Amino acid sequence: MSLLRIAVPNKGSLSQSASEMLRESGYRQREDAKQLTLTDAENGVEFFYLRPRDIALYVGEGTLDIGVTGRDLLLDSGAKAEEALSLGFGRSRFRFAGPKGAFTDLAQLSGARIATSYVGVVRAFLEERGIEASVVRLDGAVETSIQLGVADAIADVVETGSTLRQAGLEVFGETILESEAVLVTRSGSVPPGFDVFKRRLEGVLVARGYVMMDYDIEESRVAEAVRLTPGIEGPTVSPLRREGWVAVRAMVPRDGSQRLMDELYQIGARGILTTKIDACRL
Numbered sequence: 001m002s003l004l005r006i007a008v009p010n011k012g013s014l015s016q017s018a019s020e021m022l023r024e025s026g027y028r029q030r031e032d033a034k035q036l037t038l039t040d041a042e043n044g045v046e047f048f049y050l051r052p053r054d055i056a057l058y059v060g061e062g063t064l065d066i067g068v069t070g071r072d073l074l075l076d077s078g079a080k081a082e083e084a085l086s087l088g089f090g091r092s093r094f095r096f097a098g099p100k101g102a103f104t105d106l107a108q109l110s111g112a113r114i115a116t117s118y119v120g121v122v123r124a125f126l127e128e129r130g131i132e133a134s135v136v137r138l139d140g141a142v143e144t145s146i147q148l149g150v151a152d153a154i155a156d157v158v159e160t161g162s163t164l165r166q167a168g169l170e171v172f173g174e175t176i177l178e179s180e181a182v183l184v185t186r187s188g189s190v191p192p193g194f195d196v197f198k199r200r201l202e203g204v205l206v207a208r209g210y211v212m213m214d215y216d217i218e219e220s221r222v223a224e225a226v227r228l229t230p231g232i233e234g235p236t237v238s239p240l241r242r243e244g245w246v247a248v249r250a251m252v253p254r255d256g257s258q259r260l261m262d263e264l265y266q267i268g269a270r271g272i273l274t275t276k277i278d279a280c281r282l
């Protein structure tokens with residue numbers, strides 16, 4: 001059987017997290033940041049380490065079957081590729097920003113010069129709003145362009161906001177788009193073997209978002225407790241050696257699991273434990 005060809009970011013914000021997720025999904029990943037490709041024949045895949053900005057193009061052309069890239073980069077590329085799964089890391093917002101106090105409303109962008117590395121996304125957004133502005137394409141360090149007189153405003157990736165603050169800029173207008181790392185495939189086509197690959201990554205996503213919770217409780221209060229921890233298919237309830245008590249086991253969302261433990265304790269549960277899940281298939 002031919003190998004699934006998968007593009008992975010070689011550098012930048014998404015690179016390390018992408019490789020980590022693939023490793024947790026049971027795939028081999030390169031040990032050396034200079035390595036360009038890696039074959040994992042046992043798992044039927046071959047990895048190509050590429051610039052994240054180029055990945056959607058390779059997948060859209062059909063040269064590669066699957067890619068990991070940013071939603072913003074996918075949209076900016078205009079490639080014939082589509083999002084198949086969001087991966088929960090590399091989260092950022094794409095925003096307009098300008099000197100403090102200079103802009104309050106998107107309409108003020110009319111006639112302005114806007115610097116960005118994401119020309120496709122910005123042009124499409126302005127067109128949709130009927131705003132006529134000139135877009136200046138820069139490769140990076142976009143925040144400095146205003147101070148240097150090349151632009152009046154910028155549109156860029158904002159994560160913590162500290163780069164903007166340091167440049168004396170502030171965001172304005174609505175968020176252009178919310179981005180995160182995504183799996184992309186060629187529009188309208190599902191490569192053979194994609195379902196297994198996707199299920200493995202979904203397993204890691206669920207494992208990251210959930211913990212396994214165990215507790216003991218009096219049988220008379222089980223119904224109440226199980227309402228708090230319904231599990232996925234339904235919790236496992238098993239007998240305990242102690243008369244009138246049962247053990248309950250259920251997957252629960254990691255967020256809020258501490259509060260859930262407090263609530264279970266309140267209604268009489270004891271021996272409440274959570275354990276990390278490494279991987280799963282639901």
Ligand SMILES: Nc1ncnc2c1ncn2[C@@H]1O[C@H](COP(=O)(O)OP(=O)(O)OP(=O)(O)O)[C@@H](O)[C@H]1O
Pocket residue numbers: 009011012013014052053069070071072073090091092140157158159160179180
């Ligand atoms: N703080 C961040 N800065 C830039 N991109 C980020 C950040 N956090 C997440 N991302 C996402 O990473 C992708 C951009 O990756 P890319 O590797 O092209 O740029 P980079 O991380 O700025 O790397 P570099 O500029 O060093 O090449 C986008 O999808 C973007 O939304």
Ligand SMILES: O=P(O)(O)OC[C@H]1O[C@H](OP(=O)(O)OP(=O)(O)O)[C@H](O)[C@@H]1O
Pocket residue numbers: 139140141142143156157158159160161162163164
């Ligand atoms: O909100 P923050 O947490 O400050 O992160 C956002 C900044 O990080 C990125 O720049 P990067 O470091 O990649 O440099 P670049 O502009 O040269 O790509 C991005 O372009 C913003 O400038």
Ligand SMILES: [Mg+2]
Pocket residue numbers: 140
């Ligand atoms: Mg950058």
